[in-house]
Every structure is written in C-alpha cells, then in structure tokens.
Amino acid sequence: QVHLVQSGAEVKKPGASVKVSCKTSGYTFTSHDIGWARQAPGRGLQWLGWLSDHNGDTNYEQSLQGRLTLTTDASTSTAYMELRNLRSDDTAVYYCARVAYFESRTFDHWGQGTLVTVSS
Amino acid sequence: QSVLTQPPSVSAAPGEMVTISCSGISSNIGNDYVSWYQQLPGTAPKLLIYDNNKRPSGIPDRFSGSLSGTSATLVITGLQTGDEANYFCGTWKNSLSGGGDVLFGGGTKVTV
Numbered sequence: 001q002v003h004l005v006q007s008g009a010e011v012k013k014p015g016a017s018v019k020v021s022c023k024t025s026g027y028t029f030t031s032h033d034i035g036w037a038r039q040a041p042g043r044g045l046q047w048l049g050w051l052s053d054h055n056g057d058t059n060y061e062q063s064l065q066g067r068l069t070l071t072t073d074a075s076t077s078t079a080y081m082e083l084r085n086l087r088s089d090d091t092a093v094y095y096c097a098r099v100a101y102f103e104s105r106t107f108d109h110w111g112q113g114t115l116v117t118v119s120s
Numbered sequence: 121q122s123v124l125t126q127p128p129s130v131s132a133a134p135g136e137m138v139t140i141s142c143s144g145i146s147s148n149i150g151n152d153y154v155s156w157y158q159q160l161p162g163t164a165p166k167l168l169i170y171d172n173n174k175r176p177s178g179i180p181d182r183f184s185g186s187l188s189g190t191s192a193t194l195v196i197t198g199l200q201t202g203d204e205a206n207y208f209c210g211t212w213k214n215s216l217s218g219g220g221d222v223l224f225g226g227g228t229k230v231t232v
Contacts, residue, residue: 045208047222059220104170106153111164
C-alpha cells in the first residue's frame, strides 16, 4: 500500500527557512516523480513544483523560484521541500503528492500535510 | 486568482445530483487532461478522476468526469452527506522548462 508521511508542524519567524520531509513507502521510489502543493488557510491549492528522482528534472512555480528547493534521497525514499526567506503569506499546509502517469500526469497519492506557520 | 475557474459552491439534497464546472483556456485544459480531487474537511486531497473521465479503483461510479473543449465537468449523483467536501480540478500546461506546470482550480464547496 502506498503511503506518503510528512514531517510535523513548524513555526518559523519571517526570514527563516523551513524544510519539510515526505517519506514514501509501498512502491519503488524512483519510478514516480514527487510534486508539492500548498494551501493557505481558507484558500485553494497552489502548485509549488515537482521533482523527478529518475532523471533529476525539476520544475518550480515561477513566483517561488529562488526561494524553493526540492530534493530527494532515494536511499531513504524521502522527498524534501525547502522554502527560504519565509514571509507571513507562506503560512499554509504543505502537501507532497506522488505523480502517476496515465494518458497524462496526475497526483494519485498525497501526504497528510504539514502546517507551516510564519509569525514574528 | 486561479487560472482554472470553478464555482465557489454548489448544494443539493441527499440523493440528488450536482455538477461542478472547471473552465480553462486552450493552452491548459484544451491541451491536456483534467483530474479531479476531493478534499474532505481537515484532510489531504484525494484523487477522484484522472484523464478527464477515469476513476481510480475504489472510487464509486457516482462520480464521473467529462471534458468539452476547454471546460471540464465533475458530476456527483446520488449525493450523500459524506460527499460534503471541497472539489478541485487540476491539469498540466507546458512550461518554458519543458517539464510542465500544474494548474489547480479554486475549488468548489459541495454542501449536502
């Protein structure tokens, strides 16, 4: 059974960095890309980026380029999302999700979410 | 503001049907397939529909999807109180990097 388990809630001050982990199990880690999205309180989903462990390809949401880094550790089947220079409007629940390929791509399994609160 | 447009909310009585639209443009929905996700209160999104109209195993056939031009539709029939949730559409569009960007709709709150 596929599982994506994320690290716990974080509280950070403006200007700090946060790193969220997403440990996967139940499938071959390198066979699927991992995507990340976030959801601010009471808002919809915002895509952040995705990363292919297979070939190292990454793609980031344009507004976050320079502050966002996605990485993976295939030895532990874990993906990481690091966001730097945090601002109050980065407060959100952050999700990782497995990318599945059919006729097109979709996110077929999601982590439980990690609340990141940015507050002075 | 989301690039894919969904109605903020829809409601219907138990047993009835609701339709949720997701409108895009030719460079996104008109160029790739659409997925639908269900987000129950306080939980992570769950895949309901992929490739416009396919259901993952375990998703009941009360949920169906379709695509016409640049507009996708999710239909829920035989509405149940457990269907109260936010529903998001999503698709991919080509990006300068070639890998593709993901677009999500703003979400539609279904009230039963």
